[in-house]
Amino acid sequence: MSEHAPEIESYLGTTLKRRYCGLADTLESRAELEAIRRNIHQNPELAFDEVRTSGLVASLLDAWGFAVTRGVGGTGVVGTLKCGEGRRSIGIRADMDALPIHERTGLPYASANAGRMHACGHDGHTAILLGAARQLARTRNFDGTVHLIFQPAEEIGAGGGAERMLADGLFERFPCDAIFGLHNHPGVEQGNFLFRSGPFMAACDTVTITIRGKGGHAARPHQSVDPILVAGSLVMALQSVVSRFVDPNEAAVVSIGTLHAGHAPNVIPDSARMEISVRSFSPDVRASLENRIRQLAISQAEGYGAVAEVDYVRGYPVLVNSERETEFARQVAQELVGADKVVSQAARITGSEDFAYYLQQRPGCFVRLGNGANQPLLHNAGYDFNDENLTVGAAYWTRLVERYLGR
Numbered sequence: 001m002s003e004h005a006p007e008i009e010s011y012l013g014t015t016l017k018r019r020y021c022g023l024a025d026t027l028e029s030r031a032e033l034e035a036i037r038r039n040i041h042q043n044p045e046l047a048f049d050e051v052r053t054s055g056l057v058a059s060l061l062d063a064w065g066f067a068v069t070r071g072v073g074g075t076g077v078v079g080t081l082k083c084g085e086g087r088r089s090i091g092i093r094a095d096m097d098a099l100p101i102h103e104r105t106g107l108p109y110a111s112a113n114a115g116r117m118h119a120c121g122h123d124g125h126t127a128i129l130l131g132a133a134r135q136l137a138r139t140r141n142f143d144g145t146v147h148l149i150f151q152p153a154e155e156i157g158a159g160g161g162a163e164r165m166l167a168d169g170l171f172e173r174f175p176c177d178a179i180f181g182l183h184n185h186p187g188v189e190q191g192n193f194l195f196r197s198g199p200f201m202a203a204c205d206t207v208t209i210t211i212r213g214k215g216g217h218a219a220r221p222h223q224s225v226d227p228i229l230v231a232g233s234l235v236m237a238l239q240s241v242v243s244r245f246v247d248p249n250e251a252a253v254v255s256i257g258t259l260h261a262g263h264a265p266n267v268i269p270d271s272a273r274m275e276i277s278v279r280s281f282s283p284d285v286r287a288s289l290e291n292r293i294r295q296l297a298i299s300q301a302e303g304y305g306a307v308a309e310v311d312y313v314r315g316y317p318v319l320v321n322s323e324r325e326t327e328f329a330r331q332v333a334q335e336l337v338g339a340d341k342v343v344s345q346a347a348r349i350t351g352s353e354d355f356a357y358y359l360q361q362r363p364g365c366f367v368r369l370g371n372g373a374n375q376p377l378l379h380n381a382g383y384d385f386n387d388e389n390l391t392v393g394a395a396y397w398t399r400l401v402e403r404y405l406g407r
């Protein structure tokens with residue numbers, strides 16, 4: 001990798017201007033990228049159902065001269081382009097799936113599929129990577145192999161698209177020395193890059209606790225075992241997990257998202273059920289959270305004569321950016337948009353990403369790209385991807401490939 005290749009090279013007596021992709025290079029395709037992005041936005045598809053989207057991606061890649069492999073890990077697509085004799089290779093990933101949300105933006109290109117919406121900007125991530133594909137195929141200013149990975153089903157948690165693509169032999173069939181990805185980030189100025197070396201996004205686990213008591217008449221509580229009382233007590237006890245059992249220098253989240261029990265005021269129900277989201281940034285903290293939650297559930301229930309069943313499902317692991325690749329990607333972004341639009345070590349994010357699975361197997365960097373300071377948040381029915389980022393993102397990927405696979 002020649003990270004500091006000269007901008008201008010003399011070659012055979014003629015001056016050859018050696019230039020990496022800049023913002024202006026992708027501007028001419030802005031209108032086309034916007035049309036592609038809005039087309040995908042209008043036709044959102046849920047996890048592993050991205051048939052139309054992946055078909056569109058595959059046919060564009062094919063038309064631009066990529067070797068296209070369809071059906072990787074379900075509806076995933078990989079586009080491969082090789083230039084020169086270089087043995088190095090790089091992977092860049094975009095996600096394609098939408099969410100089960102009913103869109104309320106009122107935009108002319110709003111979702112045509114009721115109850116489905118691109119509320120996480122994966123339409124934008126896909127269009128950005130297509131923009132880079134087009135530019136790379138046009139200029140072929142690199143020496144090596146680039147694999148563009150269009151992944152299905154990022155949104156569904158355990159068993160999602162990254163796991164499926166890896167299980168389908170992604171890195172064996174499409175060897176990558178390193179892998180890179182991006183996600184838009186509402187709440188930050190459009191076009192600003194947030195990098196972080198090391199743990200960046202949280203591991204996310206989901207716990208379902210079922211408390212089994214003994215139902216009966218509300219008038220005779222002494223003849224019942226009340227699961228609602230146990231649930232109430234457990235809700236309070238769980239607040240101690242982060243505050244009393246996690247090192248204050250670490251970060252963790254335990255949020256109870258659902259709590260259901262009973263159906264009538266004069267009946268003590270048989271059972272109560274709660275679902276909890278648990279987030280952490282290190283394997284040790286992750287393990288101790290699980291231990292503590294299990295112990296609390298079981299002992300609290302026992303204390304009231306009930307029984308707790310704990311179903312602890314591990315979701316996406318912590319996303320860890322490798323130091324060298326993060327520094328490299330940061331330099332690329334800085335060259336492109338200037339240092340004032342690049343944050344080198346952003347705060348950790350308690351959201352999770354299945355890009356983490358790729359980073360367990362290859363070095364690489366996942367970056368967040370500002371979607372606008374006052375934009376609706378991700379997974380909100382009013383959210384929309386900021387099209388100003390189409391050219392910024394496409395230029396970032398193109399330049400990153402050109403630099404990583406420098407001639």
Ligand SMILES: [Zn+2]
Nearest residue numbers: 120155378379
């Ligand atoms: Zn999302």
Ligand SMILES: [Zn+2]
Nearest residue numbers: 120122154183
């Ligand atoms: Zn997302």
